[in-house]
Amino acid sequence: MSLWEYANPVKFMALSGRVLPVLTILSAMLLVSGLIWGFFFTPHDYKQGATVKIIFLHVPAAMMAINAWVMMLVASLIWLIRRHHVSALAAKAAAPIGITMTLIAIATGAIWGKPTWGTYWEWEPRLTAFVILLVFYLGYIALWEAIEDKDTAADLTSILCMVGSVFAVLSRYAVNFWSQGLHQGASLSLDKEQHVDNAFYFPLLVCIGAFVLLFITLVLLRTRTEIRLRRANALANRGRSHG
Amino acid sequence: MVDLGKHTTEVLLAYGISIALIVILVGWSLAQAKKAKARLAQLENTQK
Numbered sequence: 001m002s003l004w005e006y007a008n009p010v011k012f013m014a015l016s017g018r019v020l021p022v023l024t025i026l027s028a029m030l031l032v033s034g035l036i037w038g039f040f041f042t043p044h045d046y047k048q049g050a051t052v053k054i055i056f057l058h059v060p061a062a063m064m065a066i067n068a069w070v071m072m073l074v075a076s077l078i079w080l081i082r083r084h085h086v087s088a089l090a091a092k093a094a095a096p097i098g099i100t101m102t103l104i105a106i107a108t109g110a111i112w113g114k115p116t117w118g119t120y121w122e123w124e125p126r127l128t129a130f131v132i133l134l135v136f137y138l139g140y141i142a143l144w145e146a147i148e149d150k151d152t153a154a155d156l157t158s159i160l161c162m163v164g165s166v167f168a169v170l171s172r173y174a175v176n177f178w179s180q181g182l183h184q185g186a187s188l189s190l191d192k193e194q195h196v197d198n199a200f201y202f203p204l205l206v207c208i209g210a211f212v213l214l215f216i217t218l219v220l221l222r223t224r225t226e227i228r229l230r231r232a233n234a235l236a237n238r239g240r241s242h243g
Numbered sequence: 244m245v246d247l248g249k250h251t252t253e254v255l256l257a258y259g260i261s262i263a264l265i266v267i268l269v270g271w272s273l274a275q276a277k278k279a280k281a282r283l284a285q286l287e288n289t290q291k
Contacts, residue, residue, distance in 0.1 A: 031265075039258065040245050050247040050254050057261040100268045107264075108257045115253055214265070222272050228279040235286040 007084035009227050016220045023220065027213035034206035043199055054112040055196070056204060060211035061104035062171075065133065068098030068215060069161070069168040072140075076158035086223065088154035089230065091161065092144050093222030097215055099137040106130055129170040136164035150230070 006012050038056030045052035075091035078084055109127070110120040121127065140160055147153035195201055247254045 035258075035262075039254075044248065050250040053247075053254050054257045057257060061261065096271075097268065100264050104261045104264055107260050111253050111257045111260075115250055218268065218272055221276055225272070225276045225279045228276075228283045232279065232283040232286050235283070235290055239286070239290065 004082075004084075007078075007082070007086050009086055009231075012086050013224060013227060016224055020217065020220055020224075023213060023217040027210060027217045030206060030210035030213055034203060034210045037203040038200075038207060042203055045200075048116055051112055051115050052200065054108050055200060056207045058105060058108040058112060059204060060208045061101045061108065062130075063208060064211045064215050065098055065101040065105050065130070066168050066172050067212075068094050068101060069133065069136075069164060071219070072098065072161050073165045073168075076154075076161040079154055080158050085154075085230070086227065088158070089226035090219060090223045091157070092154075093226050094215075094219050095137055095141050095144075096222070097218050099134065099141070101211070101215075102130060102134045102137060106134065126171060129167055132167045133164065133171050136160070136167060140164065 006015060035056060039053055042053060044050050072091040072094050075087040075094070078087035079091065106127075109130075113122075114120050140157055143157050143160055144153050147156060196204065
């Protein structure tokens with residue numbers, strides 16, 4: 001059985017309808033337990049004090065802000081190459097989730113920045129790349145809404161998505177490309193010497209898992225909505241042309 | 244309640260904003276899903 005079979009809207013609706021309840025329960029449980037663990041049961045950092053608890057929101061949100069765009073890029077490429085409508089609709093469905101994650105990352109970063117760096121905002125590489133990513137998300141959503149023909153909208157937003165991917169990559173690697181700026185390097189690394197202390201590491205992993213599951217759950221839910229709206233519009237148009 | 248020391252405002256603000264944004268996103272997505280399902284069901288019934 002091929003994965004491409006799920007590009008068929010009927011098969012996609014059947015499968016997503018079966019997995020959504022399980023995913024919803026899992027992501028809610030993981031999110032609640034991760035945030036409770038991080039907020040109530042982690043120590044204060046010897047330098048940053050209690051503000052270190054912001055890491056459990058800031059890091060997962062920032063990761064998902066970038067990864068949502070990467071998912072949109074993959075779905076857009078599938079649309080451009082194979083013309084599967086479900087992939088174009090999945091990309092559209094992911095954009096509001098990505099923009100929410102970007103807003104959370106920027107807001108929590110600014111709140112965390114004031115006591116840590118002495119300022120809410122600095123136009124340094126990673127922060128600036130995130131603002132540009134936010135603008136790309138807004139542009140992507142606006143473009144979908146602005147074009148009446150949905151296939152043309154899918155084509156143009158896919159091209160915008162490819163251009164915006166440069167800034168998604170920059171958001172992730174800006175700290176590595178340029179050494180200047182306030183933002184520190186990655187909090188998580190395969191190199192054990194580099195990542196945060198275990199007291200923060202494990203609850204952080206739970207929160208990252210929760211944000212990933214929340215993203216998948218919401219993408220499935222919103223893609224189902226887009227498929228239903230597409231079908232409803234087709235029926236309405238057919239009704240008008242027959243009437 | 245956990246003692247957040249002198250950073251109580253910052254930590255609570257960060258959690259408050261983030262949880263509010265997530266709740267709005269989930270609520271909006273559920274409302275859209277319900278609306279789309281109802282619209283499609285209505286159109287399918289009228290086409291029968």
